[in-house]
Amino acid sequence: MHERTRVFLGVDVGSISTKGVIINNENEVLSSDYIWTEGNPIEATKQLIRSLQSGLDDGVAVTAVGVTGSARKLVGAMLGAQVTKNEITAHAVGTLSRYPQARTILEIGGQDSKLILLDGGVVVDYAMNTLCAAGTGAFLSSQAKRLGVRVEDMGAIALTSQSPSKIAARCTVFAESDMIHKAQTGHKKEDLIAGLCHAVAANYLNNLAKGKRLREPVVFQGGVSKNAGVVRAFEEETGFEILVDPNSHLMGAVGAAILAKEAGEESEFDFHITDVFFSTVAHECEGCSNRCEVVSFLKDGEVMDLWGNRCPKGAAVRHAADCAQRER
Amino acid sequence: MPQSVIFTFPRLGDYHIVIKSFLREIVPAAHVIVPPPVTQKTLDLGSRYSPDFICSPFKVTLGNYLEGLEQGANVLLQTGMGCRFGYYGEVQEQILRDLGYDFQFLCFSCGQARLDRVYAAMKRLNPSLNPAQFAHALLAGAKKIHMMDKFNRYMRENMAFEKAQGSFLRLQSNLYEALQKTNNISLLHQTSGAIFAAMNKIPLETPQRPLRVGVVGDLYTLMEPSSNFYLENELIKQGISVSRMMSVSFLFLRSNARSLRGAQGYLKYTVGANGVDSVCQCKRYAQMGFDGIVHMKSFGCTPEINATPALQRLSRDYKIPILHLSFDTQTSETGVQTRIEAFSDMLAMKRKAQAASAAPAFGKGERSVGNA
Numbered sequence: 001m002h003e004r005t006r007v008f009l010g011v012d013v014g015s016i017s018t019k020g021v022i023i024n025n026e027n028e029v030l031s032s033d034y035i036w037t038e039g040n041p042i043e044a045t046k047q048l049i050r051s052l053q054s055g056l057d058d059g060v061a062v063t064a065v066g067v068t069g070s071a072r073k074l075v076g077a078m079l080g081a082q083v084t085k086n087e088i089t090a091h092a093v094g095t096l097s098r099y100p101q102a103r104t105i106l107e108i109g110g111q112d113s114k115l116i117l118l119d120g121g122v123v124v125d126y127a128m129n130t131l132c133a134a135g136t137g138a139f140l141s142s143q144a145k146r147l148g149v150r151v152e153d154m155g156a157i158a159l160t161s162q163s164p165s166k167i168a169a170r171c172t173v174f175a176e177s178d179m180i181h182k183a184q185t186g187h188k189k190e191d192l193i194a195g196l197c198h199a200v201a202a203n204y205l206n207n208l209a210k211g212k213r214l215r216e217p218v219v220f221q222g223g224v225s226k227n228a229g230v231v232r233a234f235e236e237e238t239g240f241e242i243l244v245d246p247n248s249h250l251m252g253a254v255g256a257a258i259l260a261k262e263a264g265e266e267s268e269f270d271f272h273i274t275d276v277f278f279s280t281v282a283h284e285c286e287g288c289s290n291r292c293e294v295v296s297f298l299k300d301g302e303v304m305d306l307w308g309n310r311c312p313k314g315a316a317v318r319h320a321a322d323c324a325q326r327e328r
Numbered sequence: 329m330p331q332s333v334i335f336t337f338p339r340l341g342d343y344h345i346v347i348k349s350f351l352r353e354i355v356p357a358a359h360v361i362v363p364p365p366v367t368q369k370t371l372d373l374g375s376r377y378s379p380d381f382i383c384s385p386f387k388v389t390l391g392n393y394l395e396g397l398e399q400g401a402n403v404l405l406q407t408g409m410g411c412r413f414g415y416y417g418e419v420q421e422q423i424l425r426d427l428g429y430d431f432q433f434l435c436f437s438c439g440q441a442r443l444d445r446v447y448a449a450m451k452r453l454n455p456s457l458n459p460a461q462f463a464h465a466l467l468a469g470a471k472k473i474h475m476m477d478k479f480n481r482y483m484r485e486n487m488a489f490e491k492a493q494g495s496f497l498r499l500q501s502n503l504y505e506a507l508q509k510t511n512n513i514s515l516l517h518q519t520s521g522a523i524f525a526a527m528n529k530i531p532l533e534t535p536q537r538p539l540r541v542g543v544v545g546d547l548y549t550l551m552e553p554s555s556n557f558y559l560e561n562e563l564i565k566q567g568i569s570v571s572r573m574m575s576v577s578f579l580f581l582r583s584n585a586r587s588l589r590g591a592q593g594y595l596k597y598t599v600g601a602n603g604v605d606s607v608c609q610c611k612r613y614a615q616m617g618f619d620g621i622v623h624m625k626s627f628g629c630t631p632e633i634n635a636t637p638a639l640q641r642l643s644r645d646y647k648i649p650i651l652h653l654s655f656d657t658q659t660s661e662t663g664v665q666t667r668i669e670a671f672s673d674m675l676a677m678k679r680k681a682q683a684a685s686a687a688p689a690f691g692k693g694e695r696s697v698g699n700a
Contacts, residue, residue: 085673
């Protein structure tokens with residue numbers, strides 16, 4: 001039993017999907033999965049862990065865990081992660097393990113999009129969308145629903161288009177009304193879908209990439225990179241060859257796993273975590289008029305972590321203890 | 329004056345300490361209400377009665393007034409300068425009047441921002457005020473501002489490296505306490521000597537080449553830490569030396585012509601308010617070899633939007649990363665934190681790679697490639 005191979009778990013809990021990988025010392029993916037978060041990161045993570053475990057043989061031991069994504073704090077506490085990293089760093093590290101020469105990373109996820117510029121294997125600049133979800137996966141899925149196609153099929157349909165419709169790309173709301181208008185004047189469905197893919201690419205380039213110089217090699221990742229229509233749209237808009245890794249949707253998780261591997265702290269991860277009862281209790285602290293929304297994180301009714309409070313006011317901490325009592 | 333004067337004014341960083349003692353000296357009979365620190369309640373109150381698309385400092389300062397008025401203030405102070413800020417006073421006064429509050433509004437903005445106007449207004453509140461008294465209060469105020477700004481600047485640059493955690497904060501609270509106690513100028517000089525001697529003796533463990541970040545942007549977002557989620561402290565916590573040229577001392581001494589000269593090659597004309605300063609300061613930081621710049625503005629701040637293309641060109645020319653952040657009352661703290669974390673990671677990784685490529689074993693000269 002001592003000679004089990006050390007492997008590393010990386011989890012990326014996004015707003016829409018939860019991704020996980022287990023990598024070996026050579027950064028190769030041994031087991032991976034991609035599931036919907038459905039507004040419940042704790043459940044999604046449990047399901048993910050179960051599925052990753054089933055893809056693994058007995059001769060390995062997970063010795064470090066890295067977590068990224070918008071629910072990283074919660075899931076990091078849940079998994080007892082060695083590393084909890086922001087998405088930008090995780091994505092850059094993940095991509096560099098596959099494309100060490102990459103200069104530009106385009107990343108489009110469910111709710112946000114990022115642009116990362118690299119030079120000599122180091123991030124030198126980045127941008128993230130701010131106020132608006134235009135040009136993200138959420139936009140594509142809502143339009144897919146409207147058109148009655150599955151979001152997974154959009155790419156293939158878009159590629160059959162001979163003349164993509166021109167759809168206003170500036171804003172999701174306008175893009176939507178523009179698309180409805182085009183549909184009512186008789187544009188074919190594949191042309192509309194191809195037009196939407198172009199709108200996503202154009203929106204991305206006009207917002208995030210504004211004022212930034214993109215250089216080749218360009219790597220495209222995140223859930224939307226699975227959409228071949230958007231990939232083609234990017235190629236046409238930029239004139240560059242766009243590289244898409246077979247694991248392009250998992251790069252954040254791969255990066256988190258690599259960061260965990262390199263963290264230098266190791267302790268064996270217990271897969272039984274899926275049997276543990278985790279819960280969170282949110283509560284508005286009344287210590288001052290800031291009214292911090294304090295979240296206590298409980299493991300089998302025991303307070304593990306507490307966040308959201310801006311000051312060390314005792315009220316929040318005491319409350320957490322009370323919650324623990326009540327849950328028991 | 330039929331009733332006693334109770335002053336209030338918007339908060340800006342820690343400057344309320346100085347404003348309070350200044351007002352107490354020139355109108356000794358008056359009370360001064362320092363509005364409570366900015367909390368969610370301040371934002372909610374301010375946003376409820378503000379135009380939706382106004383910049384966030386307007387909303388926050390309106391919230392300050394409302395909280396001050398609730399505590400009984402009846403004389404409100406405001407200033408204003410070369411952007412929408414120049415109209416804050418008039419609009420806020422009207423909003424507060426429409427809400428039914430009874431108060432006197434003293435607005436020293438743009439053309440009114442002159443010492444003789446301040447003197448005349450204060451003389452009306454305190455008929456026994458004489459020019460010598462006024463001048464003394466001004467000198468004491470200026471001395472205090474100078475001390476605060478000097479201390480805080482040093483603190484931002486070095487606090488990341490203090491040996492014993494909390495040394496700087498402790499000394500800062502000593503300083504603030506001393507500033508509140510006296511308006512006597514020679515006493516202030518003494519305090520100043522003692523505090524700065526103590527400051528220079530705070531044991532530091534500064535690395536040989538610390539990561540340095542400069543912050544530039546609009547004056548309110550830079551100087552009121554609650555409006556930027558204490559961004560400077562976050563950077564300091566990551567072990568970064570933070571430099572900020574903006575301060576009240578800076579505002580008194582700045583000139584557009586000088587800043588425009590400093591921004592040469594990037595700006596030909598002024599772009600409003602502190603936009604020119606942002607470009608000028610950014611260029612200085614770039615030339616000084618800083619590792620990165622954080623450009624902060626309130627959402628929709630026109631002068632800073634005007635400055636942005638120049639900043640982007642600076643970033644390209646000097647290969648210095650700039651993090652652009654916009655804040656308003658709806659900004660998510662998590663989003664800001666993610667960006668700051670990624671920014672400091674990026675700077676640290678860049679530094680590590682530079683060190684590696686400088687070592688002969690690696691010698692690939694990766695950094696000289698590119699820019700074709």
